[in-house]
Amino acid sequence: MTTIAVIPGDGIGPEVIGPALDVLDALGLGVRTDVLDHVNAETYLRTGTALTGADLDRIRSSEAALLGAVGDPRLSDTAYVRGVLTTLRLELDLYVNYRPARLWHDRLSPLRDPARRAIDCVIVRENTEGLYSGIGGGTRTGTPHEIAIDVDLSTRQGVARVLEFAFSVARRSVCLVDKANAVRNGGQLWQRCWSEAVARHPDVEASHLYVDTAALRLATDPTAFDVIVTNNSYGDILSDLTAALAGGLGVAASANLNPVTGRALFEPVHGSAPDIAGTGVANPFGAILSVALLVEHLGRTEEADAVRRAVAAAVAAGRVTPDLGGTLSTKEVGTVVLTELRRP
Amino acid sequence: MTTIAVIPGDGIGPEVIGPALDVLDALGLGVRTDVLDHVNAETYLRTGTALTGADLDRIRSSEAALLGAVGDPRLSDTAYVRGVLTTLRLELDLYVNYRPARLWHDRLSPLRDPARRAIDCVIVRENTEGLYSGIGGGTRTGTPHEIAIDVDLSTRQGVARVLEFAFSVARRSVCLVDKANAVRNGGQLWQRCWSEAVARHPDVEASHLYVDTAALRLATDPTAFDVIVTNNSYGDILSDLTAALAGGLGVAASANLNPVTGRALFEPVHGSAPDIAGTGVANPFGAILSVALLVEHLGRTEEADAVRRAVAAAVAAGRVTPDLGGTLSTKEVGTVVLTELRRP
Numbered sequence A, B: 001m002t003t004i005a006v007i008p009g010d011g012i013g014p015e016v017i018g019p020a021l022d023v024l025d026a027l028g029l030g031v032r033t034d035v036l037d038h039v040n041a042e043t044y045l046r047t048g049t050a051l052t053g054a055d056l057d058r059i060r061s062s063e064a065a066l067l068g069a070v071g072d073p074r075l076s077d078t079a080y081v082r083g084v085l086t087t088l089r090l091e092l093d094l095y096v097n098y099r100p101a102r103l104w105h106d107r108l109s110p111l112r113d114p115a116r117r118a119i120d121c122v123i124v125r126e127n128t129e130g131l132y133s134g135i136g137g138g139t140r141t142g143t144p145h146e147i148a149i150d151v152d153l154s155t156r157q158g159v160a161r162v163l164e165f166a167f168s169v170a171r172r173s174v175c176l177v178d179k180a181n182a183v184r185n186g187g188q189l190w191q192r193c194w195s196e197a198v199a200r201h202p203d204v205e206a207s208h209l210y211v212d213t214a215a216l217r218l219a220t221d222p223t224a225f226d227v228i229v230t231n232n233s234y235g236d237i238l239s240d241l242t243a244a245l246a247g248g249l250g251v252a253a254s255a256n257l258n259p260v261t262g263r264a265l266f267e268p269v270h271g272s273a274p275d276i277a278g279t280g281v282a283n284p285f286g287a288i289l290s291v292a293l294l295v296e297h298l299g300r301t302e303e304a305d306a307v308r309r310a311v312a313a314a315v316a317a318g319r320v321t322p323d324l325g326g327t328l329s330t331k332e333v334g335t336v337v338l339t340e341l342r343r344p
């Protein structure tokens, strides 16, 4: 039997995971869930570790994992969030962060030009190196001569594998985004791996943009993009930008993948949103669409599409939470999606 | 007599510098120009160096410098562009990259919500360190085990001075943008310098965003921002994003400043645009508005405002180049601005 490890987390995490699991359940795939509801800020505050080796083992012995959100306003040092998210990504070697951005309804676009609103692209973000390498340090700390460095790390295997994945999911085109004109060492390595990947995929249109230009082009006409592949840091930034262009973080889903081992972790892009936690208005679409990605990962493309159609129908009917201009609660939106799913 | 060093550069650089210098001339400030028209790709191709020590001395002995654009499609290795831009920034220790973004006319905004279009903010970008440190290297190059690193450098004096500048130009608020939750060493240094700067300026509203959230918020509602201060890399990305929200690169001006020594270099944010070079349709506003920044730097605020009013009038009348939806040439737009300037 397929087992999914579930980490509801903090704040709105558990609130959006509820409806997301209802959707998973309604698909009747016979999936078992292993809920790790102690992986949260409470545990971190009590024990100093939110995610233990035993937790990782449970996740490793599952088919995939689903995470709500982690983060707590009492923990300003951010070590906790990093300790959960980055540890999961690195320990499971989830080298792809797959972040689709699709406009579910014209109404949700912040863009003025109707012809440029229909964003439907994917950010493929390298997820295990770059500025998230954790390498670096500081010296003369606390003095006027303090220096701090963080290492932006690129490895050939790390770059080559994420580029290969990007080409494997392209429908039309892949655009490499880097800053090889200024950040040279990694830039040159990416460029060389890129030339090789492009040569291996003559059927896919390939283009290249510097990251500043990519941000400008996305804000101007996001419909020009299919797959964008980039490093960890630029992927972090550009995927929030594409989320904004697709209606906000409320609808953004993501997959952290290792396409070789098959390990996978799915999570909405939003955080724990302490400002609205407990008020019942968190948008569950990010989590529900993460379930769609999970179901697709399990090979059930038809069911994944059904979930997406149900979300699109709810959005079209305006049966949405306040962040999308609606008046429904998290639970009510969950019910709408379930009803849509059951429609013949 | 005040001397301005002028580097027209490549591509559309000389085309936009023409009208920009006409505007400077029309202000009657009695400024002398020292034109370094050999600092370009031709010279680099012939001699291997575009910017010599003697050039730097001429620039150093000027009151300020004005640059058109550098870049040439024949030079794909980007060492030339970096050799000019980064050398100027580092050699003259121009630690502030000041990039205002202001919507000159409602028509130019890509945003749908009329209430959110009127962007009027400044990106204060650290301009001498971060990922542009030039520190790093690679090993096992060309093998499957190749590794490349680029060092993201933060120094206390480098961070403290740019934060101080940001507060000095704030009208309402300063927002620090970093990624201290993931890029820790520099992140912590920035955060500590930030706390001190905030304490020194209790009169200015201070806020903080992670860079991903900042990109999302800018695309959603740029009117929320006054001054954004950030590192070299994020400043590069966010200033192209704000340029897009203010009507595109055609209207984006910038100043590279050392507020302590008074050294300054002004340049449009756009590049040499080889695709339109020679066709006579390059938008001169970026260069003309860079002259406005230069004139302001010389202490002539009134004249600077007059230039901006002239640009605003040209935009309002639709007397603009094709990138802004008009039909005029670079030269014609220059004439329009001169005419507006002479209006009593």
Ligand SMILES: CC(C)[C@H](C(=O)O)[C@@H](O)C(=O)O
Residues within 6 Å of the ligand: A081, A082, A085, A236, B181, B182, B212
């Ligand atoms: C919380 C933070 C460390 C994380 C990241 O930058 O990876 C988040 O922004 C994301 O994009 O998943």
Ligand SMILES: CC(C)[C@H](C(=O)O)[C@@H](O)C(=O)O
Residues within 6 Å of the ligand: A181, A182, A212, B081, B082, B085, B236
């Ligand atoms: C050309 C490039 C090195 C430069 C930079 O990144 O600084 C440019 O994009 C800019 O913003 O002035």
